[in-house]
Structure formats: C-alpha cells, structure tokens
Amino acid sequence: MKPGRSGGWWAGRWMAKLWLALPLAALPCAHANEPPAADEVQQGDSVLHITQAELLSISGSGYSAPPRRADDAGLPSVGWKTVALPHTASRELVPTSTGGERTVTDWYRIDLAQLAPSVRQRFLYLPRWKTLGHIAVYGDGMLLYQSHGSPVHNAYNHPLLLPLNAAAHALSPASVLIRVDRLRSSGSGFSTVWVGDKDSLIWRYQARELLQVQLPFMGSAAFLAVGAFALAVWLGKRRESLYLLFFAISTMAFLRTLHYYVNGENLPISDEWFEWITVASLLWLIILIHLFLQRLHQQPSAWLTRSSVALAAASSIATLPHASFASLYLLTPLLNLMVLPVAVLIFAVNMRKALRAKLPEGRLVAGWAVLAVAFTSYDGLLQNNLVSPESVYTSPYAIIGLFFIFSYIMFQLYTGAFAEVARLNKGLAQRLQAREAELEQSYQRMRVIENEHMLGAERRRLMQDMHDGLGSSLISAIRSVEQGAMNKVEVSGVLKGCMEDLRLAIDSMESVDADLLLLLATLRFRLAPRIESAGLSLRWEVQSVPALPWLDPGSALHILRIMQECVANVLRHTQATSICFSTATDGQGVRVVIEDNGAGFAVDEALRRSGRGLRNQERRASAIGGTVSWESSSAGTRFTLWLPLHRGAMPKTTAVTS
Known part of the structure; x- marks a missing residue:
C-alpha cells in the first residue's frame, strides 16, 4: 500500500529543514579555516584560543613509543617553523625520501608564557586531530597524555580534554609539546588549541563530543534497533522482503559508522578486518538501498542490479586483508571517492523511476541522495586533508537522515498494512452481516416450509387415521342401519366407539413432552x-x-x-x-x-x-x-x-x- 502524498510532502519539508540545520552545526569549525590573527593568542577572561604554533618534522623508518619526557633541549634547535592552526600535512603520493623513511614525527610547540603560572587547574582542549599513528601531549617536558589503540583506529574523531596540572599544588606548564606520528603517504591534520579552566572549556568539549561521536552513535544504534524490529516482522511475514532489506540496510549503516566513534583498543577483530568491514559496508549499503528502492517502485533494472552487485562483490574480494596489492588504509580514501559515481548512477536511475511511478517517497530519497553525495564528497575532501581538519564528518548525519527517511517509509507501509487489514475486516464484517441476513431469511423461509410440511403431514396422518378408524366404523354403522341389521343399542355402541376414536385422535395432538x-x-x-x-x-x-x-x-x-x-x-x-x-x-x-x-x-x-x-x-x-x-x-x-x-x-x- 502506498502512503499518501500529503504525508510524504510534510515529511519532505521536515527532512529538508533538518538537512539545512545540520551544516549550521559546523559553522564554528569553518571559522578555523580563516587566516590567523596577527596575534599568536586570542585571550579572553578565562580561556586562551591558540591559532599558531611552531612545527618540527622529523623523518623516521617506523612508529616508536613516545618518551616519558620530551623538552626543547632534547629536540633539534633548527628546523622549526611557524604554522597556522588548524594545520594539515598533505599525503605524499610520490615518495620524496629515498632512505626508506616511511614515517614522520611532527612536534607542535605551543608557548603558554603569556599565561602566568598558576596552581589553579588548567585544561587543554583539542577539538580534532587526524593521523595514521599516535598522539602524545607534554607539559614542560612531562608526558601528560598519549593515545591508545591501533595507529589506525586511535580515537582520532574524539575531542581531547586533559588537565595540564592534575597534581595537587602543581603549577601550570609554560609550554606544551604535542607529538604526532604519521605515515608520509597518509598525511595528518591538527586543529586549533584551547587552554583555560574547565568551566570555560567543558561546554565546547561536550558540544564537539555530541556532534562527532554521540549523535552518530545514537543514530546508528537507533537505526539498528528499528532494523531488528523489521527483522522480527519479516520472520513473521516472510513474503514482505522490504522488512528484511530494511534490516540489512540498518546493519550495513551501523557497520559503516563504527569507525567514527570506536577506537582500536577494545576491538575484537584486527585493524585490517575492521577497515575492510568499513569499506565493504559502504558498497553493500548502496546496493541494498538500490534493491529497496527497486522493490518500492516495482520497476526493476536487471542490468544495473547485476553490474552493481558484481562490482561490489569484486571490490569486497579485492580488498580482503592480505589479498590487496596495497595497504587498505591508504586505499580507503580513494575507494570512497570512486564509489561516488556508482552511487550517483544508482540513485539517479532509481529516482527517475520513482518519480515516473509518482511515488511520494521517491522525492524524499531523491533529496537525501543529493545531500548524501554532497556530504560524502565533503568527507572525502576532509579525509584527504583538503579541507580544515577542525571540521566535522557529515556522513554520519547522512546515515541519520537515511534512518529517518526509511523509518518513515516503513512506518507508512506498516500502518498502511494495518489500514488495509482494517478495511478488509470491515468489508468481511459487512459481507458476513449480509450473509447472516440472507441465512436468516432463508431460515425463516425454511421454517415456514417446514411448518407447512409438518402441518400437511399431520393433516394427512389425521385424515388417514380418521378414514381408517372413525370413517370405517361410521360407514359400517351406516350400512348396518340401512340394512336394518343393528338395533338401537348396537348403533349406540358403534357411535360411542367412533367418539372414542375421535377423542383419541384429538388427544394425540396435545403435547406430552416425552412423558x-x-x-x-x-x-x-x-x-x-x-x-x-x-x-x-x-x-x-x-x-x-x-x-x-x-x-x-x-x-x-x-x-x-x-x-x-x-x-x-x-x-x-x-x-x-x-x-x-x-x-x-x-x-x-x-x-x-x-x-x-x-x-x-x-x-x-x-x-x-x-x-x-x-x-x-x-x-x-x-x-x-x-x-x-x-x-x-x-x-x-x-x-x-x-x-x-x-x-x-x-x-x-x-x-x-x-
């Protein structure tokens, strides 16, 4: 049953407002792309926003654990340069080093001399950092924090808020060193830095945590929960394949967004397999959406289905861990960009057929597809360090939008099915009522006919009995009287017998109730x-x-x-x-x-x-x-x-x- 157009129109307006509101959340991040002020530091009453730092890059042949202490004296004095924050290090597609130097350690030095040392606890807030490696933070040479997990899934999407002087009566540091390991072929990103008291920074940290981690997690978890309900519905009604497709889409969407809010410290699988799941889930998510839309508008495209499934299967097999010719971590950004043309083709074909079929849901999915392509393209630029690293990944919000749209479609189908059942039940009740009326009329006619038959049978029985008994006795008496063969006493006896016969016939008609x-x-x-x-x-x-x-x-x-x-x-x-x-x-x-x-x-x-x-x-x-x-x-x-x-x-x- 197709949902009404009015519901789809209102849902479309609501979804459009939601999508227009989402980019507004990233406006504070967009200001980070502006040129830094002439001053190195923008200082308020209780918070310091740092937009410049000194950078020293040291090449290496591999990852190494951060030392317990790192101060200016232990680092080279030459090679430092001033950079604006946020700062990105582009990937080297063509290696510039011939000595087997695959990694780079970037040291960011932040001078806090303008802040007078204080025993009052100060915090450092880092909105975002991105690298295939680890990060470590030092205050006056002492290690304050280091990232955990694998170099790939290292909680890069989680904002960082840490105390600079956590010990009692400890003075706040005068300088901060931030160590970032990265691969030459992957690049890195580093946002601006905030220093201040907890009350001034906690709301910034919580807002960033909400945008980057919690909302994507809650959205994908809700998507999966509704998908599990759809699976339960499908198990009860195996012919409704849309419910199974909805569950599969929710599962792929959940797997696709896992890397935005998990780290490699507690993963039950290896980094290679987790990265493969991340890449493969995007491919199959697009294929499942295609199958869902095709099932919805009832206009299949056999050539598109076969080719897209073959492409997804081939890509999934080619990128299997230990089977691909290059590191999947390096291929992931390129694969995500390569998926865009395929997704655009699939959505364009399905949207054209949905609009041709005058399917209201087609407009919703069409609007989502446009925004999803834009959001995915933007994330591809962010992943390749072509936009400010302080920006927020928007693909999770495309998944949340997909959740709302598909939940709306499934809700319309679900309520439509109930409405159809109610309509059928009402029609069945009406037909049953009409049939009962017909049966009642037929029963009444049968009762009339049966009564007529019973009366006729009873009449014939009485007539037959009176003919054989009373009639025979009277005829015999009449003949005897006419012939003079009976005297008055005998005639009287015959007539009395006839009266008895008549009375018995009358008595037999009375109800005796089986007694x-x-x-x-x-x-x-x-x-x-x-x-x-x-x-x-x-x-x-x-x-x-x-x-x-x-x-x-x-x-x-x-x-x-x-x-x-x-x-x-x-x-x-x-x-x-x-x-x-x-x-x-x-x-x-x-x-x-x-x-x-x-x-x-x-x-x-x-x-x-x-x-x-x-x-x-x-x-x-x-x-x-x-x-x-x-x-x-x-x-x-x-x-x-x-x-x-x-x-x-x-x-x-x-x-x-x-």
Whole structure:
C-alpha cells in the first residue's frame, strides 16, 4: 500500500529543514579555516584560543613509543617553523625520501608564557586531530597524555580534554609539546588549541563530543534497533522482503559508522578486518538501498542490479586483508571517492523511476541522495586533508537522515498494512452481516416450509387415521342401519366407539413432552368410563418410567390406538371381570402391560384366521420402533407393548404364547 502524498510532502519539508540545520552545526569549525590573527593568542577572561604554533618534522623508518619526557633541549634547535592552526600535512603520493623513511614525527610547540603560572587547574582542549599513528601531549617536558589503540583506529574523531596540572599544588606548564606520528603517504591534520579552566572549556568539549561521536552513535544504534524490529516482522511475514532489506540496510549503516566513534583498543577483530568491514559496508549499503528502492517502485533494472552487485562483490574480494596489492588504509580514501559515481548512477536511475511511478517517497530519497553525495564528497575532501581538519564528518548525519527517511517509509507501509487489514475486516464484517441476513431469511423461509410440511403431514396422518378408524366404523354403522341389521343399542355402541376414536385422535395432538405416563393418564381418562360401564374393575399400577425423547404426536397416536385396540379386544372377547394397567423399565426400553382375567384365546389361531386387529397392533408398534406380545391362557391374557428409550435401541422380539 502506498502512503499518501500529503504525508510524504510534510515529511519532505521536515527532512529538508533538518538537512539545512545540520551544516549550521559546523559553522564554528569553518571559522578555523580563516587566516590567523596577527596575534599568536586570542585571550579572553578565562580561556586562551591558540591559532599558531611552531612545527618540527622529523623523518623516521617506523612508529616508536613516545618518551616519558620530551623538552626543547632534547629536540633539534633548527628546523622549526611557524604554522597556522588548524594545520594539515598533505599525503605524499610520490615518495620524496629515498632512505626508506616511511614515517614522520611532527612536534607542535605551543608557548603558554603569556599565561602566568598558576596552581589553579588548567585544561587543554583539542577539538580534532587526524593521523595514521599516535598522539602524545607534554607539559614542560612531562608526558601528560598519549593515545591508545591501533595507529589506525586511535580515537582520532574524539575531542581531547586533559588537565595540564592534575597534581595537587602543581603549577601550570609554560609550554606544551604535542607529538604526532604519521605515515608520509597518509598525511595528518591538527586543529586549533584551547587552554583555560574547565568551566570555560567543558561546554565546547561536550558540544564537539555530541556532534562527532554521540549523535552518530545514537543514530546508528537507533537505526539498528528499528532494523531488528523489521527483522522480527519479516520472520513473521516472510513474503514482505522490504522488512528484511530494511534490516540489512540498518546493519550495513551501523557497520559503516563504527569507525567514527570506536577506537582500536577494545576491538575484537584486527585493524585490517575492521577497515575492510568499513569499506565493504559502504558498497553493500548502496546496493541494498538500490534493491529497496527497486522493490518500492516495482520497476526493476536487471542490468544495473547485476553490474552493481558484481562490482561490489569484486571490490569486497579485492580488498580482503592480505589479498590487496596495497595497504587498505591508504586505499580507503580513494575507494570512497570512486564509489561516488556508482552511487550517483544508482540513485539517479532509481529516482527517475520513482518519480515516473509518482511515488511520494521517491522525492524524499531523491533529496537525501543529493545531500548524501554532497556530504560524502565533503568527507572525502576532509579525509584527504583538503579541507580544515577542525571540521566535522557529515556522513554520519547522512546515515541519520537515511534512518529517518526509511523509518518513515516503513512506518507508512506498516500502518498502511494495518489500514488495509482494517478495511478488509470491515468489508468481511459487512459481507458476513449480509450473509447472516440472507441465512436468516432463508431460515425463516425454511421454517415456514417446514411448518407447512409438518402441518400437511399431520393433516394427512389425521385424515388417514380418521378414514381408517372413525370413517370405517361410521360407514359400517351406516350400512348396518340401512340394512336394518343393528338395533338401537348396537348403533349406540358403534357411535360411542367412533367418539372414542375421535377423542383419541384429538388427544394425540396435545403435547406430552416425552412423558409416557401423561399419555397413559389421558388414555385412562378416556377409557375408564367405558371399562366401568362394561362391569370390569380397573387396576392402575403404572409406575414412573424414563422419558421418551422421540415421543411426538404421531407416535402418541400409535400408542393410543394400540392400547385402545387391546382394551376393545378385552371388552368384546374375553368375558373378563378385571383389567390391570402397569409399566416397568426393561433394559433399553419400557414395558406397558395390560392384563385381564378372562377366558383367553388362541393367539396363533386368531392371527391366522383374520387377526386384523392384532396385525394392526404389530404394524403400529413397528412404526415407532417397538414390539407387542401376547401371553394367553384360561386364567387370562397378558398383553405387552415394549417401547425403546431411544430410536436406535434394539427392539425386543415379539413373543406369542397361548
């Protein structure tokens, strides 16, 4: 998702103000390039700014440790010359010495005679010094300070603030000697010197330390920290390669700026490898920025990618320690200058494509590229001693600007991704809501259709049952009356049976909530008057049984018909004087038992002869997953209806006993 143009425009204005403000920080340093005043010393109330010194250069064949004492008497009296500070010694690309003299020791003599000796503690403040070697400071011949670490990474970018008379009651020195070792082929640089009390110099030292060391360190460390977060995001979303590229860029930027604020004293690797990392990280930083921009504007340049990667790989291999034909320390300034045309070409191609794609971030990176090239060119001049050594390296601020710009781009992408997710979630919620509404409408239609089907099925069931039961009885009664085969009493009995059939059909439509006992109670209420009018005593031994979840109106009607048929058989055929209803739980089902004390009948013969009533009972029991059985003898008949607790329960085998 591309960030909006308005955000890119405001960010561009903010970054432009930042870049315009950065050179202002170096304005105090620029004054050091002006010609020195006629006076050797500019003295204020409590601070002395020294802009001239005497210089003696002594050739040597190698580095040597600074002596413990060094005074004017121990140095040659001839060869001294007055130089303006800041002072630079240019590199000798063509050696002028034929005696194998590779090094030079420069002695800077600063006369403090104008300052009266005092036991009050005085400090010497040196904003910058630059050399491939070491520096030592002497006060009245006594060694006060010497740099540590390697000759290459010797804390050259750190300002120096040291006491001239640190011991109690010691007088401040009348002269200061500063010893600087350097290679003939590398040159050196030496800034102006400040002498005064701590309160007058500490703010200058702290400001210079902030500009040269702390801000570059904090910027590169913040860049690396945000890059680590981008790596974590990439590990969760492997398809988002921009996050991985951002992490790689932050790592290369951190490695590139290490030499500005570390010294060689505590490095875990050798100077050669550290210098190689410094050079190689710049090359690969440019390549990674190219890949990032290419991924951003989605217009790849295959030829530029292949050629730039090949050039970076070849340069990295050619400058490996112990593999290059010359010292990498001497080649570094030249390599940095040679990288500029490649960087300009890469940025120009990518900026043209970004602007063609109307990518707002392209303007930001374009502005940064222009300033980065200018800053890098300026640092190349500073590294080659072509500008004042009192100036500040500006490349770290280009890295800080890169951090802000790329962090802004990644923030836009990150928030854009969240906005896209929110938009998708909102669309998904809307579609889900619409789908739920459709499902609700479909469900309502299905419920209407289902109710219609249920009503139709119930209507057909009742019609079928009334046709088979009540309708058949009425038709038989009508024919008998028309033929004169039935008297009034018989007609009355038939009509009463029809009324019972009708009432049972109506009772079956009532909700029984899976309660078999409630259904049996309804049956007792309907049949008890008929049983008692027939002269039979009714025993009701019904016990509590489990609920039957499957018991619906259709099943209830089947049970009622079975029970009605059984009672009708007892009343018509058995000449019984008593009838007993009972229930019990039986395995995976329940038993409903009807017993009488009549004469009994031959069940098998009754089933063979006609058995329409008995067959109807079997058919109805089978329809609801149950079974029926008869046990008949001269002492009476026992009818059993077995009903399953659940639809899937195995039915009991029908038993017939005569």
